[in-house]
Amino acid sequence: MISTDKVIPGKQPNIREPSESAIAMLDELGTVVGWTRAAERLVGHSAGDVVGRSASVVLLHPEKAPTTAEFVEQCHAQHGWWGTTTLRHRDGHRLDVSLRVSMLWGQGESVRWLVSVTDIGEVSGEATNGLLRESLLARVPMGIVVGDPQLRCAWVNDTMESHDGISRDRRIGRRFTDVLPGVETEALASAMRQAVHSGPTEVHGYRTRLPSSPYREHTFAASIFCLRDAGGLVLGVCVISVDVTESRRARDRLAILSESSIRLGSSLDVMQTSQDLADLAVPLLADYVAVDLEQSVPGGEGPPVHIGFTGERLPVFRRTGLASIHHGVPESPWVHGEVVPWPPASPFTDVLSSGRPHLEPVLDTAPGTWIDRDPARAQKIHENGMHSLMVIPIRVRRALLGMVLFIRTADQGPFQEVDVLLAEELVSRAALALDNARQYAREHTAALALQRNLLPRRLKGGAAVETASRYLPADIDHGVGGDWFDVIPLSGARVALVVGDVVGHGINAAATMGRLRTAVRTLADMELPPDELLTHLDDTVQRLAEEDTDAPEQYPRAVGATCLYAVYDPVTRRCTMARAGHPPPAIIDPQGRVTFPDLPSGTPLGIGLGVPFEAVELELPEGSLLGLYTDGLIETRDHDIDVGMHRLGTALAQPSRSLEELCSRAMETFPGQAPSDDASLLLVRTRTLSPTQVASWVLPSDQTAARIARHMAARQLTEWGLGGLEDATKLIVSELVTNAVRHGSGQITLRLIRHQVLTCQVFDTSACPPRLLSARTHDENGRGLFLVAQLSRRWGFRTVSGGKVVWAEADLAPASAHAQALGIPPMSKQRPVLGSASPATPADPGVVPGRGPEPW
DSSP states (O other): OEEEEEOOTTOSOSSOOGGGSEEEEEETTSBEEEEOHHHHHHHSOOHHHHTTSBGGGGBSOTTTSOOHHHHHHHHHHHTEEEEEEEEEOTTSOEEEEEEEEEEEEOSTTOEEEEEEEEEOSSOOHHHHHHHHHHHHHHHSOEEEEEEOTTOOEEEEOTHHHHHHOOOHHHHTTSOHHHHSOSHHHHHHHHHHHHHHHHOOOOOEEEEEEETTEEEEEEEEEEEEEEEEOTTSOEEEEEEEEEEOHHHHHHHHHHHHHHHHHHHTTSOOOHHHHHHHHHHHHTTTTOSEEEEEEETTTTTTOSOOEETTOOOSSOOOEEEEEEEESSTTOTTOSSOTTOBOOOOSSSHHHHHHHHOSOEEESSOOOSTTSTTTTOHHHHHHHHHHTOOEEEEEEEEETTEEEEEEEEEESSOOSOOOHHHHHHHHHHHHHHHHHHHHHHHHHHHHHHHHHHHHHHSOSSOOOTTTEEEEEEEEOSSTTTOOEEEEEEEEEOGGGOEEEEEEEEEEESHHHHHHHHHHHHHHHHHHHTTOOHHHHHHHHHHHHHHHHHHTOSSTTSOOOOOOEEEEEEEEETTTTEEEEEEEBOOOOEEEOTTOOEEOOOOOOOOOBTOOOOOOOOOEEEEOOTTOEEEEEOGGGTOOSSSOHHHHHHHHHHHHOOTTSOHHHHHHHHTTSSTTOOOSSOEEEEEEEEOOOOGGGEEEEEEOSSTTHHHHHHHHHHHHHHHHTOGGGHHHHHHHHHHHHHHHHHHOOSOEEEEEEESSEEEEEEEESOOOOOOOOOOOTTOSSSOHHHHHHHHSSEEEEEEETTEEEEEEEEESSOOHHHHHHTTOOOGGGOOOOTTOOSOOOTTOTTOEEEOSOOOO
16 A cells, blocks of 8 residues: 655655756667756756757767767666766756666566756755765665656656566556555646646655565655657656655654654653653654653652662552554553553563663564463553564663653554664653653652641631631742741730741742741740831841851841731730731721721841831721732732732622632632732631620739639639639639739739630739749749649730730630649638738729720
8 A cells, every 4th residue: 555645845855856856768779768847957958959869969078988879788787877977068068967877668678768967066055965865866776657648657667666566567558546546646646647737746755565574664755757859748757756764764763852852851740751752752653652650750759769670569650651643542551640560570570670671573472471461451452453562761870760661553564673772762861851850849849848837737716817818829830939827826815917928939938938937936925016026037037047148258148028917806806017028918897998008118027227117006897807918919020019909909898708709819810810929818807705705803903902803703704604714713813913913013904815715814014024933842932823834724924015914824624623633722721822812702892893905
């Protein structure tokens, strides 16, 4: 069977096409019987000048050249001739030419000669390439058929039979379509008719299998042109075909390798690189290709498998690349991502142990072979006609990343050693790309793990706020950045809200983000107000920059980070916030009105300008929505920040929606545009504690304060149904109030807050912080805070305007068992500690009960 296709301009075989040469046809005695227009252009003689005359009319020095008869006799002896000679142009100048003479056979034993002539004089760079191609043409066997105007074969050379298997006797007197019917032959005949009527046609390509190698497809380039008689009429149509299989294979190999240099290094994704490798090899090298990688390679996890593996259990390989000439890849029993089992004593285990490629030109499916022991593969081999196999290892140094399976089905030619060399070169290039992708995947996995561990897994707003968040890296598939957000529980049901942005991307930005988030949490535990916290965080960032300086004499580089820190109190509904170069928050009231508060911007962290940060306090209605975000959410390359802030506010101005819905809407403020920077969003909806959850009293600053505090606390716990906490709470309150009396002056206030925990707060006017002491055996003082620490889940203090607040938290569960475990008797049997007196009665003078929130 012959298949034809037009050779695309610029993709033609790497030889000089015969149609570019001047062609003449001579009879057995050397008389010109046919002439082409290309010959007329070359030597200046028209068909009328030379047809019917001896070829010697165009020789420059006939006295030095052999006679025509001698030359014909020489061609007879050699069945043709090729070489260089000198011709004479009609105007007299010389032409140095490359000349080839081919013998043609006609009816009986009649002979004709076809002469191909190419000018090699005054060559340019482009002409030099043409000369090289002409020299190749002189050594390549050409199939020649000359037909009459009705396309019946009149003359043919011996080479043509080796091209299509048609003998001379069967061909003479018949058309192509008569001796070799088919659609492809009809196309060739159509091109011949076109040449008869309108002149030379484009070079055509066709593929066929030679009788000498029926399992290997050959590619031919055919030129078609007309021979003319003395009157310029068409004498016949000539077809010259050249086997360009090897040159085309070489071109295809170069194309594969050239394409591999571009595509195999274009992605750092292991799966994509594997698929690119498979796609490159089909169909130019194989009909079906499968890429199997050791399972640790895609994720960059675990040590690689080394060549020469001799363990009892074979490594696990997964299918990561598939390509086939057939739709759906029916040859593969396994799809992308599936584990590919390998039978023992197979080509795959041989490659694993040796690290060398395996070539099986003809697959042996006889009983007892490795295929016979692998039913899944055997079935696919028989169903799809797989007949030739190559297994090429993917090696990087001594590591084996995987293997590539090359199979031929439709192409009946078996794989040869030259195919193995090409496959090895292709796979070696892929191995470098896969190794780079593996190294990147390993670092990326580490960066993602670091970021996942540094960002909060679950935000806890407690009784103060409801929360939701989103994080969108600039590179959605592989992005790791420096954005962070956090919700930090504080004492008294308060929460700290944090959002920050470290300049840059990658593992360094993520690591810096983690250090800053840890620093913020540490400073938040110190109960610092927002402006003081940012001041301490700024100092921390500057110290980190100094530590990262490579050389002592190098000026410390700025980390480049921004931060917004806010503290919300659900008792007072007040929110205090400060920012360090960060965008202001969006505040949406319950009616949907949007504001961006005018906060002092502050300077970014680590700049070292020494400008103090300023805090602003706002009172928020219950159910207010706060949106804390990074600048990647509000600015793009095409829009400024004002446009982004307006779109964000519009997206959030629907307070009836859930926070998750609002997050999704807000992250789509610039639909269809890839983010230019990491974008983070933290949404909080404020809550307010019911007045029934808070109780506070103003106490006298004397020795009766502890008695009154114990009594009021016990009565409030009974009202709340927390009688089981009475003993421990009365002791905690007594110790805190007694310390306030001893070390302070002026007003003392006690507050109890019931939320997830029970919080006891005592305000006094002293700025001296409490200290936990280690009392000796005979000391009568110094054990108060120790008992508080033992009876509470945690305790601490914070400075406020006009003094400080000391607080302690207890779980909402009976604590008497815990108190008894510490050897603490019930309050009715306790001796006064730290100056405490007996419990006061409700009628004690000096008690000013109150339930309204105070600004602490």
